[in-house]
Amino acid sequence: MPNLEFPRHLEKTFAEPRLVWSGQRSCVWMCKNGDNHDKLAVKLSPSALAETRALQRIEHENIVELVKLPTLPPNVVVTRWIEAPSLWTARGFQASLARFTEVLRPLAAAIAAVHKAGMVHGDICPDNILIGQEATGLKLIDFELAHFPGQPEQSTGQRSRGTPITISPECAAGNLATPASDVYSLGCTAYFLATGQPPHTGRTSIEICYKHLKLPCPPLKSDGLSNKLCTLVDQMLLRDPQDRPTIAEVAAELEVG
Ligand SMILES: Nc1ncnc2c1ncn2[C@@H]1O[C@H](COP(=O)(O)OP(=O)(O)OP(=O)(O)O)[C@@H](O)[C@H]1O
Numbered sequence: 001m002p003n004l005e006f007p008r009h010l011e012k013t014f015a016e017p018r019l020v021w022s023g024q025r026s027c028v029w030m031c032k033n034g035d036n037h038d039k040l041a042v043k044l045s046p047s048a049l050a051e052t053r054a055l056q057r058i059e060h061e062n063i064v065e066l067v068k069l070p071t072l073p074p075n076v077v078v079t080r081w082i083e084a085p086s087l088w089t090a091r092g093f094q095a096s097l098a099r100f101t102e103v104l105r106p107l108a109a110a111i112a113a114v115h116k117a118g119m120v121h122g123d124i125c126p127d128n129i130l131i132g133q134e135a136t137g138l139k140l141i142d143f144e145l146a147h148f149p150g151q152p153e154q155s156t157g158q159r160s161r162g163t164p165i166t167i168s169p170e171c172a173a174g175n176l177a178t179p180a181s182d183v184y185s186l187g188c189t190a191y192f193l194a195t196g197q198p199p200h201t202g203r204t205s206i207e208i209c210y211k212h213l214k215l216p217c218p219p220l221k222s223d224g225l226s227n228k229l230c231t232l233v234d235q236m237l238l239r240d241p242q243d244r245p246t247i248a249e250v251a252a253e254l255e256v257g
């Protein structure tokens with residue numbers, strides 16, 4: 001359980017801290033930059049250094065922007081504050097075709113940029129997507145599990161620890177996420193966007209992870225979406241990572257509609 005008090009030694013750098021999130025390992029405060037009063041998200045987490053390193057390697061209009069400040073302790077990562085609810089908080093709507101592609105296109109573009117940079121996000125889920133009003137308003141956040149396959153020294157050293165409702169079968173089995181795992185998690189997120197429910201539900205995290213590990217996802221049925229888009233989501237959710245489309249293929253399909 002993280003400490004919910006804003007650390008005294010950060011009060012010179014950050015003004016007016018307001019706690020907005022306390023999770024299993026991290027706390028996030030909305031603060032003002034002590035110098036220019038810009039709004040910032042200040043996250044205290046044991047993986048902050050790895051998250052900072054990952055964000056340093058990527059710049060994209062749909063990815064949260066790292067704010068570089070001198071002499072920050074290694075357990076602090078600072079990003080530009082985004083005034084938008086998460087896709088999870090905004091749940092409850094049935095996606096229209098327009099809404100579905102409006103969210104999925106910039107999200108796929110963000111993940112494609114991550115993969116192009118040689119990185120895997122590792123935790124694509126509705127909680128980690130903040131959705132503003134316009135396409136450029138969508139931001140992918142939370143690079144805590146991001147890693148660079150093939151560069152062990154750059155990885156966070158974490159094994160599977162994704163979000164149960166969007167975890168891939170291979171990560172549920174304890175393997176490190178790959179680009180294909182991000183595609184599966186995007187498929188779960190798309191399924192959630194289309195139906196208001198993730199493909200597998202359960203009473204506990206273990207039960208949900210077990211279903212991802214052992215069971216195929218039910219095919220997506222949605223009145224608002226074309227058969228082509230439903231099939232694309234079903235393909236992202238295939239159990240064998242090699243059978244799933246790449247994120248570039250997903251992005252290209254979404255462009256066509
Ligand atoms: N830049 C930001 N702007 C606005 N809100 C943010 C920002 N960064 C994080 N948040 C808020 O804080 C929440 C938690 O952040 P994040 O997803 O990075 O933490 P986490 O790694 O999931 O935490 P834990 O692993 O402890 O559960 C987000 O869902 C979002 O509501």
Ligand SMILES: [Mg+2]
Binds near residue numbers: 127128142
């Ligand atoms: Mg998160």
